[in-house]
Every structure is written in structure tokens, then in C-alpha cells.
């Protein structure tokens with residue numbers, strides 16, 4: 001028996017998704033995910049990598065019930081064995097409480113008209129979170145003084161850490177973070193990665209989407225899923241991926257030696 005339960009918390013099965021995009025005067029269906037299988041297990045940190053536009057954020061959207069309205073989906077998305085459709089009303093109760101999202105653009109986490117602190121307090125109250133805004137600041141290494149500021153007064157890195165704090169507010173068992181270290185310098189990026197690793201150690205199922213290969217390879221990571229053109233083309237440990245000797249995979253990791 002292992003100390004940590006490694007149950008599957010969220011699962012995507014044979015998911016194919018088409019979204020309707022506007023091209024000048026026409027609307028065209030674009031296939032953004034193609035036959036995707038992915039599991040996110042309790043107590044583990046999974047990274048999702050791949051070239052820009054390959055569909056990583058669409059996976060985050062599929063796992064949190066945020067695919068664009070009108071998306072056509074075949075296959076299945078399951079959270080805790082519950083199968084959910086694109087517009088399932090249960091997403092609104094799961095999001096934040098059971099599954100926390102750090103969106104790729106942290107500005108979408110907060111409205112511009114109120115301070116970060118008042119919004120974090122409201123999120124904590126709404127989700128029944130166990131930690132105060134000040135405690136969450138400590139966890140994400142955001143100075144407490146940031147709570148008095150309006151979102152536009154935060155630096156990109158502070159906004160990202162505030163978005164992580166908001167995603168942690170409801171103590172979710174599943175965490176999906178879309179490029180959470182892109183605006184952070186090396187040290188803060190490593191700290192943020194450690195925070196996700198600690199969440200996994202504490203039993204959360206964590207999926208981190210990233211381009212930040214240096215931070216990814218420096219920190220803990222249980223497995224890496226590689227995406228290309230809407231599909232997952234490889235999934236395994238860093239060692240297993242290296243052993244594939246695939247040029248696409250090798251190029252993604254080429255920034256580090």
C-alpha cells in the first residue's frame with residue numbers, strides 16, 4: 001500500500017472537440033482536439049507540453065467545462081467518475097471547489113474594478129475555503145500589500161501568483177494550471193513549480209501546462225504528456241520520452257541540455 005492514493009481524479013477519454021471560429025464573414029468548424037486520452041491522478045504532477053497552438057489550453061478548457069459555447073465534443077470528460085457534457089450545469093459547482101484552474105491569462109481571474117484582496121476574500125467565502133487571503137498570499141509568495149491593489153496595479157508575475165492563490169482558495173483536489181510560470185523569473189518560477197509539487201505531495205491531482213522547460217526539468221514531475229496538432233503524441237517520464245528519440249519531442253526539450 002502506498003501512503004498516497006493515486007486514484008484517477010479527472011480523465012479525458014477519446015476526446016475530439018470542434019469549435020466554431022469566425023473567418024471574416026464565415027463560420028468554420030476547427031478541430032482543436034483529436035482523440036485525446038489523458039488521466040490526472042491524485043498525488044501526482046503531470047506536465048502538458050507542445051508547440052504553440054497545439055491545443056493545450058483546450059485541454060484545460062475541456063477539464064474545467066470552459067470549452068467555447070457551441071463546441072462539439074465526442075468522447076468523454078470525467079471528474080471523479082462523473083461524466084460531464086460541455087454545458088453540464090454541474091461544472092459550476094465543481095469549478096473552484098473540486099477542480100481549480102489557473103487560466104493562461106491571469107487577468108481573467110479578476111475584475112478590474114475591485115482590489116485583489118476583496119476579490120480573494122469573496123472567492124474564499126463563496127467556495128468555503130479554509131485559508132484566509134493573507135495565508136494564500138504566503139503560500140504563493142505574493143506580498144500581502146498586493147491585496148490592497150487593483151488588478152492592473154500588479155506586475156505580470158504578481159498577477160500570476162494572485163491567480164494561483166485564487167485557484168487554491170477552494171482547496172480543490174484537482175488543479176489545472178495553464179502556463180503559470182510564463183511571467184516569472186527563474187527563482188519565482190521554481191518556487192511556483194514547488195508549490196504545485198507540494199500540492200501533489202499533499203494528495204492533489206495536478207496538471208501543469210507549460211512552455212517553461214527549464215523549470216519543468218529542474219523540478220518534480222511524475223509524467224509529461226506531449227501534444228501536437230490537437231493530439232497527445234507521447235506520454236511518459238522524462239527518461240521514457242528521451243528514449244523515444246523523436247525529433248518533435250527532442251526539439252521541445254532542446255532549450256535545456
Ligand SMILES: Nc1ncnc2c1ncn2[C@@H]1O[C@H](COP(=O)(O)OP(=O)(O)OP(=O)(O)O)[C@@H](O)[C@H]1O
Pocket residue numbers: 019020021022030032050051052053054055056057058059068104
Ligand atoms: N476561441 C477560439 N476560437 C477559434 N479558434 C480558437 C479559439 N481558441 C483557440 N482556438 C484555436 O484552437 C487551437 C488550439 O488553441 P490552444 O489555445 O489550445 O493552443 P495552446 O497549445 O494552448 O497554445 P499556446 O501555447 O500558444 O497557449 C489553435 O489552433 C487556436 O487557433
Ligand code: NI
Pocket residue numbers: 056057058104178
Ligand atoms: Ni495555451
